[in-house]
Amino acid sequence: MKFGCLFVILGISLVILVPALTFGAKPRGPLWTDPATAEKEDSDFTIQGEYAGKASGIQVAALGEGEFYLSKFNGGLPGAGWDESGPSVELTDKDGVSLATKGYKKIHRKSPTLGKSPPEGADILVGDNADPDLLKGKVEGGVLFPPAQTASEYGDFTMHLEFQLPYKPKSPLSSQDRGNSGVYLHNRYEVQVLDSFGLVYDPAHVKVKIRSDPKQWCGCFYRFKTADTPMCLPPLTWQTYDIEFTAARFDATGTKTADAVITVVHNGVKIHDAVKLPKGTGAGGTRPEVAEGPIIFQGHGNPVAFRNIWIARK
DSSP states (O other): OOOOSSOOOOOOOOGGGGGGSOTTOOOOSOOBSOHHHHHHHOHHHHHOEEEEOSSEEEEEEEEETTEEEEEEEETSBTTBBOOOSOOEEEEEEHHHHHHHTTTOEEEOOOOTTTTOOOOTTOEEEESTTOOGGGEEEEEETTEEEEEEEESSOBSSEEEEEEEEOOBOTTSOTTOTTTTOEEEEETTTEEEEEOOOTTOOOOGGGTTSOOSSOGGGSTTSBTTTBOOSSOOOOOTTSEEEEEEEEEOOEEOTTSOEEEOEEEEEEETTEEEEEEEEESSOOGGGGGSOOOSSBOEEEOOOSSOOEEEEEEEEEO
């Protein structure tokens, strides 16, 4: 794994977690879209997060009703000293979290590209000086709530966007109900958006029967490739994607001569490096590829928010 700066997240390694990580369960319990309200109304929210120690790091994901998924990393938090060995993982309660994190400091890491300014000539879809004619969708107070799509089509481009996932602790940790959305480039290639904080795909534990496909977690190319470094932060944290996209190439007869290529930086860390996409991903794989296409912000029944979105053509 490569670490460009600050962060990564935690891992799954023990069979004992399977009952708590049920995929495909019905949505359960309340949800919050404001961190101040969540902190006031749900004490688990204040416990969930990252903890830094002198020689190790701990990440804690809330599962609802005082239950938590806790991972401890040797060397420090992922992206900040972790030696990349398999983390120790357990299900625990509030007392267990308190005991495990004794002597640690709770920290709140932020993406270094939050608030990144667009270059001259970029199409500003959401944010200061945004052109409302560039986007078809609901924008309130500088925040986009999908579904939405660009009014224009793009070929090669650089893109920046920021997103915030809802806090839904009683939805299973691996469930697609935890803030499911996505960004479809050309309406073909999906970069997944999902609250998968607390999950890491580790090939060393591929035999563990977790009922969730890592190719559906945050940062993946949906059902095609997992992120090299899972970088999802806790829900209600503003996160970033910085994307470099080169469109597929076609000759005069319409025959494809080169695959689309994509690089994705999630919260300041490169999670996909010049990956070739032989076709669209997920549902996008059923559509023929094109040299130019719109950008789709997927609406999937979850209150995911986007802001500071801009696209610079190359």
